[in-house]
Amino acid sequence: MSNGFTKGMARNMFYGGAVFFFLLFLGLTLDTTRKLPALDNRAALNENVAHGKLVWEQNNCIGCHTLLGEGAYFAPELGNVYKRRGPEFIKAWIKMQPTNAPGRRQMPNFNLTDQELDDLVQFLKYSGEINTNNWPPNIEG
Amino acid sequence: MQYQSQAVSKLYFTAAIGLFGAQILFGLIMGLQYVIGDFLFPAIPFNIARMVHTNLLIVWLLFGFMGAAYYLIPEESERELYSPALAKLLFWVFLVAGALTIVGYLMLPYADLARLTGNNLLATMGREFLEQPLITKIGIVIVALGFLFNISMTVLGGRKTSISLVMLMGLWGLAIFFLFSFYNPDNLVLDKYFWWWVVHLWVEGVWELILGAMLAFVLIKVTGVDREVIEKWLYVIIAFSLVTGIIGTGHHYFWIGTPDYWLPLGSFFSALEPIPFFMMTVFAFNMVNRRRRDHPNKVATLWAMGTGVMSFLGAGVWGFLHTLAPVNYYTHGTQITAAHGHMAFYGAYAMVVMTMISYAMPIMRGREANSNKSQVVEMWSFWLMTIAMVFITLFLTAAGILQVWLQRVSATPLSFMATQDQVAMFYWLREASGVVFLIGFVLYVISFFIKGEPATVVAKS
Numbered sequence: 001m002s003n004g005f006t007k008g009m010a011r012n013m014f015y016g017g018a019v020f021f022f023l024l025f026l027g028l029t030l031d032t033t034r035k036l037p038a039l040d041n042r043a044a045l046n047e048n049v050a051h052g053k054l055v056w057e058q059n060n061c062i063g064c065h066t067l068l069g070e071g072a073y074f075a076p077e078l079g080n081v082y083k084r085r086g087p088e089f090i091k092a093w094i095k096m097q098p099t100n101a102p103g104r105r106q107m108p109n110f111n112l113t114d115q116e117l118d119d120l121v122q123f124l125k126y127s128g129e130i131n132t133n134n135w136p137p138n139i140e141g
Numbered sequence: 142m143q144y145q146s147q148a149v150s151k152l153y154f155t156a157a158i159g160l161f162g163a164q165i166l167f168g169l170i171m172g173l174q175y176v177i178g179d180f181l182f183p184a185i186p187f188n189i190a191r192m193v194h195t196n197l198l199i200v201w202l203l204f205g206f207m208g209a210a211y212y213l214i215p216e217e218s219e220r221e222l223y224s225p226a227l228a229k230l231l232f233w234v235f236l237v238a239g240a241l242t243i244v245g246y247l248m249l250p251y252a253d254l255a256r257l258t259g260n261n262l263l264a265t266m267g268r269e270f271l272e273q274p275l276i277t278k279i280g281i282v283i284v285a286l287g288f289l290f291n292i293s294m295t296v297l298g299g300r301k302t303s304i305s306l307v308m309l310m311g312l313w314g315l316a317i318f319f320l321f322s323f324y325n326p327d328n329l330v331l332d333k334y335f336w337w338w339v340v341h342l343w344v345e346g347v348w349e350l351i352l353g354a355m356l357a358f359v360l361i362k363v364t365g366v367d368r369e370v371i372e373k374w375l376y377v378i379i380a381f382s383l384v385t386g387i388i389g390t391g392h393h394y395f396w397i398g399t400p401d402y403w404l405p406l407g408s409f410f411s412a413l414e415p416i417p418f419f420m421m422t423v424f425a426f427n428m429v430n431r432r433r434r435d436h437p438n439k440v441a442t443l444w445a446m447g448t449g450v451m452s453f454l455g456a457g458v459w460g461f462l463h464t465l466a467p468v469n470y471y472t473h474g475t476q477i478t479a480a481h482g483h484m485a486f487y488g489a490y491a492m493v494v495m496t497m498i499s500y501a502m503p504i505m506r507g508r509e510a511n512s513n514k515s516q517v518v519e520m521w522s523f524w525l526m527t528i529a530m531v532f533i534t535l536f537l538t539a540a541g542i543l544q545v546w547l548q549r550v551s552a553t554p555l556s557f558m559a560t561q562d563q564v565a566m567f568y569w570l571r572e573a574s575g576v577v578f579l580i581g582f583v584l585y586v587i588s589f590f591i592k593g594e595p596a597t598v599v600a601k602s
Contacts, residue, residue: 007369010376011303017384025387028406032334032399040330040398050327057267057325058255063188068397069474070333071269074175074187076557077474098183105178105558108186110252127329133404135396137471137549140556 039131051116052123059110066141068132074105077141082121082128084139090124091117142504144215146222151505152232153208154498158586160201160239161491165579167194172572176565185247192272193246198486199270200239205494206315206351207235207288210308212501213358214292217308218299223291231287238280242273264325268336271322278322285316303372304361307379308354314347330398341390344485345414345456349382352493353421356448359500360425363442365433374424381417389414392464396473404466411464415457418489425449437596438503438510440519444496447527451488459484459534471549476541476564484534487526495523495585502589512593519588525581532574540567 036042061067064075081090094117097107112120142148171190173180181190215222222228245254251267258274260266265275273281289312296305321338357375361368391407425446436442459481463472472478499519503511510516548560555563 005373007303007373007376010373010380014376014380014383017380018387021384021387025390028388028391029334032394032403033331035400036328036330036398039400040328042328045327053327053329054261054264057264058252058260060188060192060251060267060272062267062269063191063251063272064186066474068329068333070397071474072188072191073474073476073479074171074191100179103177103179105174105561106182106186108183108250110250130330130398132396132398133401135470135473138554140548140554140560 041126041129041131044126044129046122048119048122049126052119052121052126055112055116055120056123059112064107067127068130069135075107077136078124078127079130079132080128080136080139080141082125084141087121087125090121094120144221146225146228147212147215147501148505149222149225149228149232150208150210150212150501152229153204153211154502156232156236157201157204157208157494158498160197160204162582162586163243164194164197164201165575165582167191167197169572169575169579172568172575175561175568176572189246189251192251193243195270196243196246196272200235202486202490202494204235205490205497206312206355209351209355209358209494209497209501210288210292210312212497212505213308213355214295214305215299217302217305217358218295220295220299223294223298227287227291231284231291234280235284238277238284242277245274246272263323265323268325268332270340271336281319282316285319289313289316302368303375304354304357307350307357307375311347311350311352311354314350315343318342318347333397334394334399337390337393341393342387344490345386345389346383348490349386349417350379352448352452352489353379353382355493355497356421356425356445359441359445359496360428362500363436363438363445364428364431365436366428366431370431371428374420374428378417378420378424381413381420385410385413385416392466392469395466395469408464408466412461414464415453415461418453418457422449422453435598436510437598438500438516439596440511440516440523441496441500443520443523444492444499447523448488448492448496451484451492451527451530453488454531455481455484455486455488455534459538462538471545472541475544475548476537477545478541480534480537480541483537484530487530492527503595508595510596511588512591513596514593515588515591516596518584518591522581522585522588525584526578527581529574529578529581533571533578536567536571536574540564540571543567 062071064072066073066077068079069077094112097109167190170181170185171187171194174187211222211228254274255266258276260275263275265278266272293309296309318339321335324335326332353375357371361371388406389411391403392411394403394407426449429442429446463469463477463481503509543564544560547555547563548557
């Protein structure tokens, strides 16, 4: 870089750029939180959904599955599983694990109670009704 | 070694290398589970192996960053570390806490671990990369605060250079943004929104400051180029990192329930994110070309140049590949993401830590550089690991493109598992590349045990 452009100028560019864009990011975050109520399906949030989220987290489901595309890529997307499979199938499927089919990917049995299963399904239903700008592209997730 | 207290970083680097090895082993287990689904089931289910793999990555990189700070901060500040004893104490606290956490992952069902460690009091677990029990998270904060106190006091009491200030800002940023891991609302969208404040603002934000500072430090040492020039580059690079990377967070806000203005905003700014990484490449090569001395530690220079190139390819090019919203609509959450993640973490962060280790370890062991024989073995490990990572990335990218086509673009889309069966060949090839990576790592470790006369260079006339 040429001698006309000094270290001091580079430093100012760094501090100025960092502060400006971080403040802009904070502003956008504030705006996002104001617009979220219309998008994030918070009307569906209740104790069961909250407990379902805890069940989801405490069994580390994200270690194999994706939820709205985030997580591990070893097992199917579950953000739209409620639409794809329906509540009864989901519960039956979780209960029958592991399949023990030789050579196939295995899901552990998490010994969930009926209440936990119901709440987990409620959480997945709630997740599936978030406005995700039409993602995923199709029902297969 | 200019200051005795720099020697504490030897502990940190040794732990980092050990944990890196464990990370690779768990990667190989997972890679095999992708094709032999019931491998090691139920002893190590995939979700546990993955958690161990990613958490080990984070922990060994943190060991690497802390070790790098303990080495470069005293030298930059021209004084001993504020408290070497505190640095040693925190090392053992962090190592034991980390080991206990990993043992907990492997020995207990995750739900039991959550119950035993009070996740019901404040639920923070079970989110990708932030799976650590509450007590481990609190432990990380305590260790980070002690560490930051130690190096901040060292900087405050000594010479303040741009490199040490940038390193310090990066590390403080790392600790501050980690605090968002304690925020886990029931609202999934808010949870995800601020989860990225840890994950994205780390790897595409403040960690780039740490990366830049470490690279600049080593380049000054091995090239002898004027500090003013190197620090000017450093500021320009990190300026671009934050200018593009902060709003670039928006590329994670496309499909998680956030407003749709993030689509153009995230696409535009994250499309610029390769710029600072490309500058990093130019920076490394330019400084080496303009070197005023030939440092006998040639392999450290190789790592430094490798970091420049691979961080650009992994973070820059492979990031750009799927960062535009219309593309990401199809690639989001596929093997494309995995491909990018692997080369970006290796190329930027694993390699810069190995650059630092390669430069500093010989000095801490009483010589300016290792013997030629040792350096040659380390160079082999550099090429094996780097080329293996390129192939891991290429095979995962191939798997990802096919996956996108079969599952999401096709007029008759296949289910997730049917698609996985179709791309299995690429997973086998990825696993084979993983074995080569492991061989590279074994050579890397061996290189530390090869003795011989320290390498020297004939002074240029």
